[in-house]
Amino acid sequence: MKVGFIGLGIMGSRMAANLQQAGHELVVYNRTQQKADKLVEQGATKAGTPEEVAKACRLVITMLSTPDAVEEVAFGNDGFMKALPGNSLWVNCSTVNPSFTIKMAHQAKKMGQRYLDAPVSGSLVPAEKGELIFLIGGDAADLEQVQELFNVMGKETVHVGAHGQGASMKMVNNMMLAQAMASFAEALKLGTALGISEEKLCETLLGGPAAAPFLNLKKDKILKREFSPQFPLEWAHKDLHLASVTAYEQNVALPSLQATKELYAQAKEKGFGEEDLAAIYRLFLSEEK
Numbered sequence: 001m002k003v004g005f006i007g008l009g010i011m012g013s014r015m016a017a018n019l020q021q022a023g024h025e026l027v028v029y030n031r032t033q034q035k036a037d038k039l040v041e042q043g044a045t046k047a048g049t050p051e052e053v054a055k056a057c058r059l060v061i062t063m064l065s066t067p068d069a070v071e072e073v074a075f076g077n078d079g080f081m082k083a084l085p086g087n088s089l090w091v092n093c094s095t096v097n098p099s100f101t102i103k104m105a106h107q108a109k110k111m112g113q114r115y116l117d118a119p120v121s122g123s124l125v126p127a128e129k130g131e132l133i134f135l136i137g138g139d140a141a142d143l144e145q146v147q148e149l150f151n152v153m154g155k156e157t158v159h160v161g162a163h164g165q166g167a168s169m170k171m172v173n174n175m176m177l178a179q180a181m182a183s184f185a186e187a188l189k190l191g192t193a194l195g196i197s198e199e200k201l202c203e204t205l206l207g208g209p210a211a212a213p214f215l216n217l218k219k220d221k222i223l224k225r226e227f228s229p230q231f232p233l234e235w236a237h238k239d240l241h242l243a244s245v246t247a248y249e250q251n252v253a254l255p256s257l258q259a260t261k262e263l264y265a266q267a268k269e270k271g272f273g274e275e276d277l278a279a280i281y282r283l284f285l286s287e288e289k
C-alpha cells in the first residue's frame, strides 16, 4: 500500500520503518528533515512539506507531538489536507484530546476526506517490535482499509467506537499511566526515607499486585539513573493537561489528576521534560535539590 507518513520522532520513525520492512511504499515528511534519511536510504520518498505528501498519497498517517502540531501540519500553509485527493483517509496516531479529535474528523468530512483516530498504547520498544495496541475511533469501513497496516505496526487493534472514542480511551489510559509513575516515585521516596534500599523496594513492590505492570520497564532507569526518553516526560505532562481540559469539558472533577499534573510541571521546570517519564523520580532525589 502507498502510505504518507508524517512525524518521524521516537514512535513514528519506528512505526514507519516497520511498514517499510513489510513492503509498503512510503512518502515521508518530518519537520527536522534528517530524521527521514534512514527511511529514504531504504527506498522511501522524501517530501519537503506535508502538502507534498498529500500530492503523492491517498492515505496519510500522522504521529505528531501535540494538537497544535497536528493542526499546523494538517491545515497550516503547507498543510496536507488541502492537497489530498477527495475521499482520502487521514489516520491520526498522535495522542490528542477527544474534542480536538472530533473537530479534526468534522473538518476532514467538510473537505470530503475521511478520518480515523488511532492513538497507540505502548512505547519505544513495542513500536520497534511492531507490538503496539491501536485504539480506534471512527468508521469500521475505514478501519478495515488500514487494518493490514495496524497488523504490521501493532499486535492488537481495539475499535472503541465513533470518532473521538479512540482518543478518549487513550486519554484515560495515559492519565492512569502518569499517575502510577508518580505514585511509584513517591513510594520509593517514603520507602528509602524509612531505610529500605531502592533495590529491595523495586524487587518487592514491582513483584506485587499494587504496581502497574509497565513500572517494571522503568526499574533499570530508576536504579541506574538512566533517563533517556522512551516516553518523554513532557508528553506525559501534555497528556495530563489534555485530560484536565477534557475533564473541564465533561464537567468532571479529577482532583488527583490535577495534583499529578503540577508534579510533572515541576519536573519540566527543573529541565527534565525531554527525559523519560521515569525522571519524575528525580524530583524526589536529594542530590537533585
Ligand code: NAP
Pocket (backbone or CB within 6 Å): 006, 007, 008, 009, 010, 011, 012, 030, 031, 032, 033, 035, 063, 064, 065, 066, 068, 069, 072, 073, 093, 094, 095, 096, 120, 121, 122, 123, 124, 230, 231, 232, 235
Ligand atoms: P517525539 O519523538 O517528540 O516526536 C514528535 C514528532 O512531532 C516529531 O516528528 C516532531 O518533529 C513533530 N512535531 C512537533 N511539533 C511539530 C510542528 N509544529 N510541526 C511539524 N512537526 C512537529 O514524540 P513521540 O514520543 O514520537 O510521540 C509522538 C506522539 O505519540 C505524541 O502525541 C505522544 O504523546 C504519543 N505517544 C508517545 C509514546 C512514547 O512512548 N514515546 C507512546 C504512545 C504515544 P521534529 O522531529 O522536527 O521535532
